[in-house]
Amino acid sequence: MSTTQSERLRGLLEPLVAAKDLDLExxxxxxxxxxxxxxxxxxxxxxxxxxxxxxLSREISALLDESDVMGEGEYVLEVSSPGADRPLTEHRHYVRNTGRLAKLTLTDGDELVARVLAVDDEGLDLEVPGVKGRKPTARRVAFADIAKARVELEFSRKDKHDEHDENDENDEKEEEA
Incomplete structure (x- = not known):
């Protein structure tokens, strides 16, 4: 894709996406x-x-039909959210994934899997899981030291939100009894 087409698409779509309180990733x-x-x-x-x-797909399609930015040929439009395996590249990506497990490749080549506890302008506060029954340890990593980062999927972890919902259901059952 040419830079000109990319810039034209972003200029055309960004206001529409922002009007829906979304980020154009x-x-x-x-x-x-x-x-x-x-x-x-x-x-x-x-x-x-x-x-x-x-x-959003319908609105983007209508907007593109009024524009020549995609040219005359046929095209398929796909509007979606980022997948779970999307790289973390922006500050907001880390903030959105606070509390989740992430795999980080550091600029020195080391790899680290840790839970994101907090995010500020300089970097991340992490909890590195303990190995073989040892307690987790805290670690600070600066954004400048991160070469790549990606969320690690956890299938068995219960979020605090899930635990709260389960407690609410138990409370309701107790009240009914």
């Missing part, structure tokens, strides 16, 4: 056979629901 244009493919990735502090992606 990425615009990707590629070819799929004879058709073009336009992938628009959006996110927010609360995440993005499927209905909002569908609504």
């Amino acid at each position: 990425e615009i990707e244009v590629s070819r799929a056979g004879r058709r073009g493919m336009l992938r628009v990735i959006v996110d927010s502090e609360e995440g993005v629901e499927l209905d909002l992606c569908a609504e």
